[in-house]
Amino acid sequence: QKEVEQDPGPLSVPEGAIVSLNCTYSNSAFQYFMWYRQYSRKGPELLMYTYSSGNKEDGRFTAQVDKSSKYISLFIRDSQPSDSATYLCAMSRRGSTLGRLYFGRGTQLTVWP
Amino acid sequence: SAVISQKPSRDICQRGTSLTIQCQVDSQVTMMFWYRQQPGQSLTLIATANQGSEATYESGFVIDKFPISRPNLTFSTLTVSNMSPEDSSIYLCSGIKQGNTYNEQFFGPGTRLTVL
Numbered sequence: 001q002k003e004v005e006q007d008p009g010p011l012s013v014p015e016g017a018i019v020s021l022n023c024t025y026s027n028s029a030f031q032y033f034m035w036y037r038q039y040s041r042k043g044p045e046l047l048m049y050t051y052s053s054g055n056k057e058d059g060r061f062t063a064q065v066d067k068s069s070k071y072i073s074l075f076i077r078d079s080q081p082s083d084s085a086t087y088l089c090a091m092s093r094r095g096s097t098l099g100r101l102y103f104g105r106g107t108q109l110t111v112w113p
Numbered sequence: 114s115a116v117i118s119q120k121p122s123r124d125i126c127q128r129g130t131s132l133t134i135q136c137q138v139d140s141q142v143t144m145m146f147w148y149r150q151q152p153g154q155s156l157t158l159i160a161t162a163n164q165g166s167e168a169t170y171e172s173g174f175v176i177d178k179f180p181i182s183r184p185n186l187t188f189s190t191l192t193v194s195n196m197s198p199e200d201s202s203i204y205l206c207s208g209i210k211q212g213n214t215y216n217e218q219f220f221g222p223g224t225r226l227t228v229l
Binding site: 002004006008032036041042043044045046049051088090100101103104105106 | 117146153154155156158161171205207215217218219220221222223225
């Protein structure tokens, strides 16, 4: 079993839709949870990070972490064509933000006008 | 954060040859890593590039195949040796800068390698 599971999609939604992206994980030692956005032929860029459980909001983006279920989500409100990209969840272990990240496979999202 | 550049951005190579990928950061970083990203797969960590010493390799990756150098805090190279078509992938360099509340890991644009 992979440590981080993410449905690769593809996911295609109309502009203005609410998008829900999800990952599950198996390692209870994960403490930091990140979402990266990767445009075609670019490197991943950090979108949001969350420490431990709870919600975090940044503009149209909301990240949720449910450690009891080992489940994290990213919600995109009022989605735009510019949100079309691959979204990767990533995690790191407790006390180890200077170490390796464990990534999901990424979900490819297309927002059509 | 900081900006990472990689050279080359892409290359097509023949089986049995080697390619060295360069990674340059515009400021000093604490940690540098090399990842591989194959189509439809998650990013896989190849190794941690240690400044002034041998890299630390992940399971399944060896120094003879992927020699890495990191002579200073802003530069690293990854060589893909004796290439085969299975090495066709995107290779990404990343760095970590220590922050006040969070140590962000940021990535270069990647090197797209095709081995024929």
